[in-house]
Amino acid sequence: MNALKxxxxxxxxxxxxxxxxxxxxxxxxxxxxxxxNSVIAAAPAAPAAMDVVVVSAKRLSAAEKAALI
Structure with a gap:
């Protein structure tokens, strides 16, 4: 322990x-x-719109899961 310290x-x-x-x-x-300072003042004031990603899928039943394996 002393060696580590x-x-x-x-x-x-x-x-x-x-x-x-x-x-x-x-x-x-x-x-x-x-x-x-004129270069800094020319910057856009409002940020661009944020992209939104929506992921949707149906759940697999037990039989469908078994078929995949």
Whole structure:
């Protein structure tokens, strides 16, 4: 049981070190917006109608089920 707890602790430490390493390597740059606001305003306001699928079938009787097997 103690071995499993130790493996879990080692894994968590490894994840913490990896996250810290990636955070230190990446450049901190300001976010740049490529599009102006007019493109966002031109988006459609109402979503399209949702498609509806209806599945209907009759239940098989015991004799019909036996015939299929």
């Amino acid at each position: 130790n493996i879990e602790a080692i894994f968590l430490v490894a994840v913490a070190v990896a996250v810290a390493a990636v955070g230190g390597v990446t450049e901190k740059r300001p976010l740049q917006v490529a599009a102006d």
